Amino acid sequence: MPQLDESFLDSVDALESLDSRGSLRALATAGAQVRRAFVAAREAGIDRVAGGDRPRSVLVASLGGSAVVCDVLDVLAEPGSPVPLTTRREAPLPGWIGPLDLVIAVSQSGRAAGPLALAAEAARRGAALLTVGAPDSPLADVAARGRGVHVDIASDAPSSRAALWSMLTPVLLAADGLGLVDCPEPVLERVADLLDERAEECRPSSESFVNPAKVIAVGLAETVPVVLGDGALTGVAAGRAAAMLARTARMPATHGALPDAASQVVATFDGPFTSSGGGNAAGRAPDGGRDIFADPYLDGPPAPQLGLLMVRDRPAPPDDPAGGASLEAVRLADAVTESAREAGVSVLEVEATGAHPIERLASLIALTDFAATYLALGLGLDPAVSRHVTELRDRTS
Structure with a gap:
């Protein structure tokens, strides 16, 4: 399983040394x-x-x-x-x-x-x-x-x-x-x-326990991530987040949007990456967390855990039903996250801010862009340089 070094994320000098092309600065x-x-x-x-x-x-x-x-x-x-x-x-x-x-x-x-x-x-x-x-x-x-x-x-x-x-x-x-x-x-x-405010909130010097992007990076580091939006707007943000996780952090991630993706996502809670699906055999406690008594030499390395990143719109205000998630969307998202936690899935949630749809979308994209970049750096990877992508370009040029 990948191991993320939290102390590395809190070292501005270390981040800059690995981020060779200034991805954090560009974001x-x-x-x-x-x-x-x-x-x-x-x-x-x-x-x-x-x-x-x-x-x-x-x-x-x-x-x-x-x-x-x-x-x-x-x-x-x-x-x-x-x-x-x-x-x-x-x-x-x-x-x-x-x-x-x-x-x-x-x-x-x-x-x-x-x-x-x-x-x-x-x-x-x-x-x-x-x-x-x-x-x-x-x-x-x-x-x-x-x-x-x-x-x-x-x-x-x-x-x-x-x-x-x-x-x-x-x-x-x-x-x-x-x-x-x-x-x-x-x-x-x-x-x-709003993007300026998000950049300040997610700046490299902000410590990992208060920086929301670093919190997401730490939470996803040892998971098989699924990114789920609670509607069409957040579905776009979920697709962007999955692409950033794959291309920037090299973490294979699937994504979807409610209500269509509800069944296919919930079905994975019965699979091999959750405790309810039998995925607790190696290094996992029955509730899906890490088993502190597991012996990596006798029991093998911990099995990867399913991680759900729920990307949520703000609840629609009463005077503007189109200005956020409907009551039905909120209830469905709540039901999915509740099922996930009961199955031992690692759940992270982010909620949009702002009034206009493009503001809400920007708030989500900016946060998950930073999170994917911190995840790459915490795993010891340069966010902008992939050897295999370079090789692919050479082979197809």
Whole structure:
């Protein structure tokens, strides 16, 4: 089982020495990314997209560390978008895309094959085009040749995972201007402030027993993690958290959202990673905790324990039923966590803060991004460098 060194997490110097590309520092700039993206979008002429005629449909293309841009826009637009919005990771471009449609392509490097191919085909068909990515990149060139709008990403983040808000902000500004989502600049300014507050709360110098991101990292370190959102909005945050756990902390994690995922998640409580499923044979007490009398030489190493990270929306206030989790969602999430604890599952819960959906989503994503990065560092891993990912790129280049 992986072993996390809590003392390492409380040493700022140790964290900096292992974090070779400054992943923690990049996550702390999320609020600044939002503010810089405002300026970059205006300078690029985002009004040419947001202030024009409403398109017949919108297609958003992003993948990898940028893929959550699709998910965020999809969940925000779903309740009231006046036009269809679809997402696509790879080519081909759907046959119905034409001059009346808008294609948004996002890639931090501006070189991701899927968004690049989709943007190029959209330009060939005469569709309106908004691209977000590195300046002087192939994606920027496609936008220029297609008379689209390209927003430069002014970020030195070590990966697209750490540059989320540089990529997402211009897309939200354009979508708000087109009336696809309700996300005006004042809301995004509050998001920037919230991200600053989260960065201060999760700073490296904050000790592990008070730093919420470090608490999550410690709690997940010796588990097989399942990340579960209590609804559609938190389901996006759960998907992002699972991706960060896998790509940043190298922890294989599954994810889902209630109500659809309730049965499949609860079914795992009968499996080999819980005490009720017989998973207490090696180093586990009957309640699922660590057996202090277990002998690692005679009994073998402790078996991994199932860990549930429940990502929860704030309860909806009485005067705004759409402003959070419904009573039914709260009850279902409570029932799942109660079942998990009874089965000996290690349960951690995080709850969104803020009023607007994008604020609540930002509060969750920022916290779990920091948690995954601290988990990587606590396990002795550089968050931004994976030997196997590098080898995969070499073998497929």
